[in-house]
Amino acid sequence: MMTTIGDVARHAGVSRSTVSYALSGKRAISDETRDRIGQAIAELGFTPNAGARALKTAQTMVLGLLLQFHADEFAPAMLQYVLPVSEAARDHGYDILMVTDPHGPEAIRRIANSDMVDGIVLLDVTHADPRLPAIAEVKKPAALIGLPGGAAGVDVFDLDFGEAARMLVDHLQERGHRELVLVSPPYHVVERGGSYVWRFREGAVERAARYGIQIHPYYGESRQPAITTSVNALLDAHPKATALIVHNDATIAALPSILRDRGVRVPDDLSVVSLYSRDFGEEFSLPFTAVESAAGELGRRAVAQLVRRITKSPDAGPSLVRFVPPVLTDRGSTR
Amino acid sequence: MMTTIGDVARHAGVSRSTVSYALSGKRAISDETRDRIGQAIAELGFTPNAGARALKTAQTMVLGLLLQFHADEFAPAMLQYVLPVSEAARDHGYDILMVTDPHGPEAIRRIANSDMVDGIVLLDVTHADPRLPAIAEVKKPAALIGLPGGAAGVDVFDLDFGEAARMLVDHLQERGHRELVLVSPPYHVVERGGSYVWRFREGAVERAARYGIQIHPYYGESRQPAITTSVNALLDAHPKATALIVHNDATIAALPSILRDRGVRVPDDLSVVSLYSRDFGEEFSLPFTAVESAAGELGRRAVAQLVRRITKSPDAGPSLVRFVPPVLTDRGSTR
DNA sequence: CTGAAAGCGCTTACAG
DNA sequence: CTGAAAGCGCTTACAG
Numbered sequence: 001m002m003t004t005i006g007d008v009a010r011h012a013g014v015s016r017s018t019v020s021y022a023l024s025g026k027r028a029i030s031d032e033t034r035d036r037i038g039q040a041i042a043e044l045g046f047t048p049n050a051g052a053r054a055l056k057t058a059q060t061m062v063l064g065l066l067l068q069f070h071a072d073e074f075a076p077a078m079l080q081y082v083l084p085v086s087e088a089a090r091d092h093g094y095d096i097l098m099v100t101d102p103h104g105p106e107a108i109r110r111i112a113n114s115d116m117v118d119g120i121v122l123l124d125v126t127h128a129d130p131r132l133p134a135i136a137e138v139k140k141p142a143a144l145i146g147l148p149g150g151a152a153g154v155d156v157f158d159l160d161f162g163e164a165a166r167m168l169v170d171h172l173q174e175r176g177h178r179e180l181v182l183v184s185p186p187y188h189v190v191e192r193g194g195s196y197v198w199r200f201r202e203g204a205v206e207r208a209a210r211y212g213i214q215i216h217p218y219y220g221e222s223r224q225p226a227i228t229t230s231v232n233a234l235l236d237a238h239p240k241a242t243a244l245i246v247h248n249d250a251t252i253a254a255l256p257s258i259l260r261d262r263g264v265r266v267p268d269d270l271s272v273v274s275l276y277s278r279d280f281g282e283e284f285s286l287p288f289t290a291v292e293s294a295a296g297e298l299g300r301r302a303v304a305q306l307v308r309r310i311t312k313s314p315d316a317g318p319s320l321v322r323f324v325p326p327v328l329t330d331r332g333s334t335r
Numbered sequence: 336m337m338t339t340i341g342d343v344a345r346h347a348g349v350s351r352s353t354v355s356y357a358l359s360g361k362r363a364i365s366d367e368t369r370d371r372i373g374q375a376i377a378e379l380g381f382t383p384n385a386g387a388r389a390l391k392t393a394q395t396m397v398l399g400l401l402l403q404f405h406a407d408e409f410a411p412a413m414l415q416y417v418l419p420v421s422e423a424a425r426d427h428g429y430d431i432l433m434v435t436d437p438h439g440p441e442a443i444r445r446i447a448n449s450d451m452v453d454g455i456v457l458l459d460v461t462h463a464d465p466r467l468p469a470i471a472e473v474k475k476p477a478a479l480i481g482l483p484g485g486a487a488g489v490d491v492f493d494l495d496f497g498e499a500a501r502m503l504v505d506h507l508q509e510r511g512h513r514e515l516v517l518v519s520p521p522y523h524v525v526e527r528g529g530s531y532v533w534r535f536r537e538g539a540v541e542r543a544a545r546y547g548i549q550i551h552p553y554y555g556e557s558r559q560p561a562i563t564t565s566v567n568a569l570l571d572a573h574p575k576a577t578a579l580i581v582h583n584d585a586t587i588a589a590l591p592s593i594l595r596d597r598g599v600r601v602p603d604d605l606s607v608v609s610l611y612s613r614d615f616g617e618e619f620s621l622p623f624t625a626v627e628s629a630a631g632e633l634g635r636r637a638v639a640q641l642v643r644r645i646t647k648s649p650d651a652g653p654s655l656v657r658f659v660p661p662v663l664t665d666r667g668s669t670r
Numbered sequence: 671c672t673g674a675a676a677g678c679g680c681t682t683a684c685a686g
Numbered sequence: 687c688t689g690a691a692a693g694c695g696c697t698t699a700c701a702g
Contacts, residue, residue, distance in 0.1 A: 014672075016673090016674095016695090017697080031696035033671080048449060048696070051389040051450060051451075052697090055390055075414055080665040086434075096432065097430055110382070113380070113692080115386060182697080256592050257591050279410075311511060341680095350690075351679080351689060352680095354687090355681055359681080361681090362688090368677070368687080383679080383680070384680065387681055389694095391679080391680050393694080565679095
């Protein structure tokens with residue numbers, strides 16, 4: 001039923017190895033033979049069997065992509081990472097095996113030990129990510145998006161959240177703000193080890209302290225109506241604060257409505273800065289000055305480095321930790 | 336380097352076939368032999384090579400999932416389909432090869448002809464979807480989410496958008512509304528063949544006509560600030576309309592802000608009904624009476640049927656077209 | 671420039 | 687209850 005390389009060889013009157021070499025270009029083939037093979041392939045509609053090729057070459061040309069969806073969390077930002085990873089993989093000739101299994105470590109062992117993938121991308125890596133021991137154990141190249149606590153032994157890519165916070169505080173300081181409120185992600189993200197929460201928070205708090213700026217840090221919420229309640233409560237608690245730093249996707253998405261209901265105008269009554277990706281901002285129509293979360297660049301760099309690890313000799317240098325420098329986009333939401 | 340079934344066999348002092356049968360359970364094995372094999376597997380850490388198994392059995396245990404992201408469209412709703420498909424696949428023992436390649440037909444030929452997948456799920460299928468000829472050509476089982484124009488020769492799952500519209504009009508009619516405004520998806524979705532646009536629209540228009548209700552149908556926008564401008568324009572144009580039917584994700588997400596800016600209260604000044612999934616509504620904090628878009632159920636049913644096609648004999652009956660009946664959730668946004 | 675043969679790691683008739 | 691052998695569809699030394 002399926003056309004094999006043997007069918008093509010027979011049809012073209014050559015050996016199977018010649019067809020294989022014609023396909024790979026790994027040795028010289030006479031023009032006439034190449035033409036006959038090309039014609040046979042066109043007539044029969046041949047595509048090499050990926051499993052057989054993988055078995056022989058020990059390369060699947062597939063990357064594993066591990067995502068996790070946490071209940072009670074704001075999912076729409078996830079897509080900003082998945083798409084660039086998928087597109088970058090295709091650009092490098094790889095397909096994506098997407099795994100959403102909540103049992104991350106087991107899923108990693110399964111796809112790695114059965115050799116379904118040549119390498120693995122982990123999204124949303126946490127401080128003590130339970131998937132990291134599995135990654136170390138399976139001996140496949142891997143790239144992480146998100147900063148783990150210790151040395152992971154694999155390549156790590158993340159936004160420089162500390163620097164992002166400092167840039168935003170600087171931006172407000174330059175405009176004369178002396179009292180700020182900071183809304184971080186929900187506290188359960190800290191408990192899960194989402195280090196971007198405290199890296200951003202510490203960056204903001206330290207920078208504010210250096211300037212003698214008062215800053216009131218809070219953990220926000222991820223769902224309505226708690227978001228509205230909490231934002232209102234902390235604005236009430238700090239009536240003299242002139243600026244709000246929002247490091248919380250669900251909160252920034254809800255903020256326009258909340259402020260409108262309070263009759264608060266941005267930037268006249270309150271300055272607002274945040275951290276989100278350009279696409280996310282567009283989808284939610286967010287008009288705030290913000291640091292780009294750089295999901296696309298992180299995804300592309302992680303894939304490029306992973307492919308390098310796969311294709312170069314097993315130990316192509318020590319593992320990398322790369323912080324993408326933040327970029328601030330001024331959308332006029334500060335005064 | 337990698338542990339093979341031969342290593343396990345040697346370690347356990349049995350033949351490779353015995354190990355294989357112990358794993359598959361396809362023939363009786365003495366307790367003692369089974370124990371020795373189990374121990375060997377545990378000590379050596381054996382997982383069968385997926386490529387070799389696929390080559391021999393002609394089954395990859397992988398499903399292809401094809402998504403497309405259209406520029407100038409509202410992406411967050413896509414995740415509501417991807418996740419249930421992925422989870423349902425895992426429940427059936429399958430992994431997901433996710434393909435976001437904008438060249439859909441080529442991507443289908445590639446993953447199907449190289450036998451990377453046992454079946455294919457197509458998301459967001461349109462009236463004259465260019466991917467359908469490729470699906471027909473490759474001779475792999477497939478399941479579509481979204482209704483194609485003609486007979487696809489494969490199983491089709493979609494929400495009954497006509498019925499959804501009729502339910503919403505009924506709901507408004509029962510409450511005495513006599514003049515409605517309908518916001519459909521952007522017109523370019525119609526041009527692309529998104530039949531859910533006109534199925535919903537026709538359902539609403541016909542139902543309204545039957546009741547003698549005036550209805551003003553419009554195509555909406557997918558991005559700000561056009562959304563705000565267009566909603567304001569059509570509310571201005573129909574000051575006597577008492578209810579709004581929104582069949583447009585980007586518009587419904589923006590609606591709370593827009594109405595607040597106009598000083599319009601729901602449902603006192605205006606009744607609003609819509610169509611979206613429960614998760615989507617939660618993420619965007621949407622308080623509107625709506626028909627559930629049933630993304631989860633569609634994904635699960637598509638996968639279940641696809642697996643049936645794969646595992647049962649090649650022709651397990653004629654191809655199906657299944658419309659999931661809409662369910663209305665009253666959130667009190669009508670009066 | 672081309673071919674015959676071995677082998678990647680499995681599964682499964684065939685044989686006992 | 688178990689084993690030896692064939693074969694899935696490729697790639698790549700080896701040989702000419």
